[in-house]
Amino acid sequence: MQPYQACFLIPCYNHGSTMAGVVASLKPFSLPCIVVDDGSNLETKQSLQELASDSSITLETLTQNSGKGGAVMAGIRKAHQLGYSHVIQIDADGQHDIDALPRLLASSKQNPKRLISGQPVYDASVPKSRLYGRYATHIWVWIETLSLSIKDSMCGFRAYPVAKTVSVLDKYAIGTRMDFDIEILVRMYWEGVDIDFVDTRVIYPEGGISHFDALWDNVKISWMHTRLFFGMLPRIPKLLARKWRKEAVNGKTHWSKRQEQGTIFGIKLMLAIYSLLGRKVFNVILKGVMRYYYLTGKEAKQASEAFLTQLQTYAQQQQLTLPEPLDSYHHLLSFGHTMLDKLAAWKGDFNADNLTIHGQQHFSQLAKEGRGVVLIGSHLGNIELCRALARRHAHVKINALVFTQHAERFNTVMKAVNPSSDLNLIQVNTMGPDTAILLQQKIEAGEWVVIVGDRTSTSKESRSIWADFLGKPAPFPQGPFLLASVLKAPVYLLFGLRDDSKKEPHFDVYFEPFSDCITLPRKERQQALQKVVQDYAKRLQHYTLQAPLQWYNFFNFWTLSDQKDDSKKQ
Numbered sequence: 001m002q003p004y005q006a007c008f009l010i011p012c013y014n015h016g017s018t019m020a021g022v023v024a025s026l027k028p029f030s031l032p033c034i035v036v037d038d039g040s041n042l043e044t045k046q047s048l049q050e051l052a053s054d055s056s057i058t059l060e061t062l063t064q065n066s067g068k069g070g071a072v073m074a075g076i077r078k079a080h081q082l083g084y085s086h087v088i089q090i091d092a093d094g095q096h097d098i099d100a101l102p103r104l105l106a107s108s109k110q111n112p113k114r115l116i117s118g119q120p121v122y123d124a125s126v127p128k129s130r131l132y133g134r135y136a137t138h139i140w141v142w143i144e145t146l147s148l149s150i151k152d153s154m155c156g157f158r159a160y161p162v163a164k165t166v167s168v169l170d171k172y173a174i175g176t177r178m179d180f181d182i183e184i185l186v187r188m189y190w191e192g193v194d195i196d197f198v199d200t201r202v203i204y205p206e207g208g209i210s211h212f213d214a215l216w217d218n219v220k221i222s223w224m225h226t227r228l229f230f231g232m233l234p235r236i237p238k239l240l241a242r243k244w245r246k247e248a249v250n251g252k253t254h255w256s257k258r259q260e261q262g263t264i265f266g267i268k269l270m271l272a273i274y275s276l277l278g279r280k281v282f283n284v285i286l287k288g289v290m291r292y293y294y295l296t297g298k299e300a301k302q303a304s305e306a307f308l309t310q311l312q313t314y315a316q317q318q319q320l321t322l323p324e325p326l327d328s329y330h331h332l333l334s335f336g337h338t339m340l341d342k343l344a345a346w347k348g349d350f351n352a353d354n355l356t357i358h359g360q361q362h363f364s365q366l367a368k369e370g371r372g373v374v375l376i377g378s379h380l381g382n383i384e385l386c387r388a389l390a391r392r393h394a395h396v397k398i399n400a401l402v403f404t405q406h407a408e409r410f411n412t413v414m415k416a417v418n419p420s421s422d423l424n425l426i427q428v429n430t431m432g433p434d435t436a437i438l439l440q441q442k443i444e445a446g447e448w449v450v451i452v453g454d455r456t457s458t459s460k461e462s463r464s465i466w467a468d469f470l471g472k473p474a475p476f477p478q479g480p481f482l483l484a485s486v487l488k489a490p491v492y493l494l495f496g497l498r499d500d501s502k503k504e505p506h507f508d509v510y511f512e513p514f515s516d517c518i519t520l521p522r523k524e525r526q527q528a529l530q531k532v533v534q535d536y537a538k539r540l541q542h543y544t545l546q547a548p549l550q551w552y553n554f555f556n557f558w559t560l561s562d563q564k565d566d567s568k569k570q
Contacts (some may be wrong), residue, residue: 004109006086006159007079008033011071015092016044022090023051025098029105034058034087036075039065058082068156069180073169080166085112087165091156097201100157104198108159115165115185115193118157118200137182137221139272144228145189146239151197153182164193179224186228190235192242236285237292274340279505286336294329303554304328310558311548314471322548334500334549338382341498341505345384350505355385359511362492367396372443374484374491376514378454378540381550385496385509397447399439436486443489450494453480453536454553456560464560465530467537470544474558476533485518493539497547510543 008026012019012035019035026033037048039062052059060078062071072089079087086108088101100118108116141153165184168174168191174183189195232239273282294301305328315322344350357363366373377383383400439449456464456477464475484491495510514536520528544551 002085002163004086004112005084006088006105006108007031007082007084009036009072009075009079009087009089010034010092011036011038011068011075011089012040012044012048012092013038013065013068013071014040014044016040016047018094019044019047019051019092022092022094023054023057026090026101029101031088032056032058032084034060034075034078034082036071036078037061038067038071039063067175067177067180069174069178069184070176072180073174073176076160076162076165076169080162084162087160087162089156089158089160095156095202100198100200104157104159104200107196107198111194111196113161113164113193115161115188115195116159117152117185117195117197118155118202119152119197120155120202121199137225139276140225140229141182141186142272143276144186144225144232146232146236147189150185150189150195153185155200155202156181157200161193164188164191167191168193175220175224177220179220182221183224183228190231190239233285233288236288237296240289240292241296274343279340282340283337286340287333290333290336291329294332297332300332300554301328303556304331306556307331307551307553308548310470310472311544315545317471320545322545326548331549331551334498335552335554338498338550338552341382341507342384344505345382350385350507354505355507355509356499357509357511359513362513363511366490366492370395370446372446372489373448374443374487374489375448375450375494376453376480376484376491376536377450377494378452379552380454380540380544381495381497381547382507383450383452383494383496385507397442397445398450399442399447400450401435401439436483439483440487443487449487449489451480451483453477453533454540454557465533467530467534469537469541469557472558474537475560476537478529478533481518481529481532481536482520484515485520488517491515491518493536495543497543497550500549512539514539 008029008031010019010022010033023033023035033056035048035051035057037045037059040048045061048059051057058078060074062074066074075089076087088104088108104116104118108114137153138150141150142148165188168184168187171191172183172187174180174187185195273285308326308328308331312322312326314320442449453476456475463478465478465481466473467476468474469476491514493510493512493514497508497510499506499508515532518532520532
């Protein structure tokens with residue numbers, strides 16, 4: 001590998017008044033410097049000639065102005081000719097805080113194959129139009145890379161690995177003006193280069209010179225994003241494979257311990273595509289993504305096939321007719337559609353027109369009385385539709401228990417999607433006394449508690465009740481039903497199923513009473529618990545037969561993993 005040998009690169013167009021100060025600020029780093037004169041005026045040329053008298057400065061002169069991107073590309077190629085391994089790009093206008101330079105250099109030396117970029121930290125001097133425009137560009141870049149790893153794509157404070165950058169420049173015709181900074185990052189990412197960021201304070205000096213043409217540069221940037229978007233489409237499999245390649249999955253691991261493949265990333269990316277391009281475009285992209293995942297997602301595909309086989313066997317035995325089509329690809333595709341449905345529900349995009357509510361009278365009465373209730377749902381369909389139900393009753397506060405390590409991040413994302421969201425996620429690891437006390441307080445305050453009843457305990461998997469489900473015993477968790485008995489609150493079941501026969505999003509929401517109060521007598525506790533769980537499994541089976549492709553437990557539901565007591569193994 002070539003030894004690390006860096007130089008500074010400063011593209012300059014009519015910044016003669018600031019160049020001397022920028023160059024002087026770089027002197028303590030004792031690195032050579034390439035200055036690119038991008039067809040500047042006579043005054044700037046004279047200033048640059050004076051600076052070039054320093055032996056550590058190489059002046060590259062372009063006869064005509066080629067734009068910032070053209071100047072940077074010329075400087076990178078010059079650095080390649082001179083044998084440098086890396087160039088540190090610095091803008092000539094003095095916007096970037098040189099105090100961030102040691103961190104940029106250190107990161108580049110530590111990760112020489114990566115492109116290191118500044119991530120702007122603005123003060124009050126930043127024009128708001130610039131700030132909002134940058135955010136729109138960030139969303140497009142996330143879509144074009146299918147990644148959130150590019151945190152900022154417009155900062156001109158960067159460390160480029162020269163050889164790899166030149167190979168990318170040789171391969172693609174990249175924009176030469178203000179579109180360059182954005183496009184080069186996307187193209188580098190496409191070519192397998194990882195990109196890291198360091199915080200960099202940025203100021204907009206009063207009277208500073210800007211060469212950004214509000215009309216033509218925006219036209220060029222818009223055209224660039226169009227090309228990059230369509231260039232991304234055939235790269236979807238490669239981009240997803242890059243992400244998934246890093247995630248090893250152990251098939252014997254308990255469901256709660258499995259790495260959720262880019263869950264937060266997925267939510268943000270789906271939000272960006274859905275918000276910018278609409279549901280129809282999203283659905284087109286989704287088909288390609290799920291086709292690839294169907295071909296590469298071995299574990300999810302195997303779990304889907306096992307479920308569908310058991311389902312079809314049971315249906316044949318009972319002489320039941322199942323909806324078509326019924327295969328693993330459409331199963332995974334249904335999951336993708338439901339993820340978007342959840343996002344739309346969080347945003348508040350669904351209302352009464354999107355719902356057919358079965359059991360509306362129960363919901364309305366409970367909301368009117370202000371009673372706290374326990375809702376038991378499942379991973380069948382879309383339980384987040386309770387958000388749409390609650391929109392007509394603003395005083396209803398809904399708390400959902402989750403058993404993964406992502407509750408805090410989910411809450412953050414949901415609040416970003418819809419700041420008025422009344423759905424609060426509560427992360428729990430075990431169903432202990434603390435959990436019961438917390439939830440009892442919420443029930444007494446008239447709040448609703450939502451918990452799913454179809455996934456086994458995260459800490460003591462052996463605490464399960466086996467109940468018949470689709471013709472075969474399956475393990476169900478004790479926790480939700482024991483908790484409901486302790487809370488002594490009315491228990492309702494909630495199932496939200498998408499109606500795939502309609503063109504526009506429409507859902508059947510089933511809100512049905514399950515028990516006025518689950519009672520588990522001490523002497524007959526096990527038998528009573530067995531009956532309660534079997535009653536739940538029977539209703540879950542009923543709705544699963546209605547919409548089998550909306551079953552989203554992508555693991556072997558009829559077996560336990562080999563982790564009978566995870567907490568002891570930890």
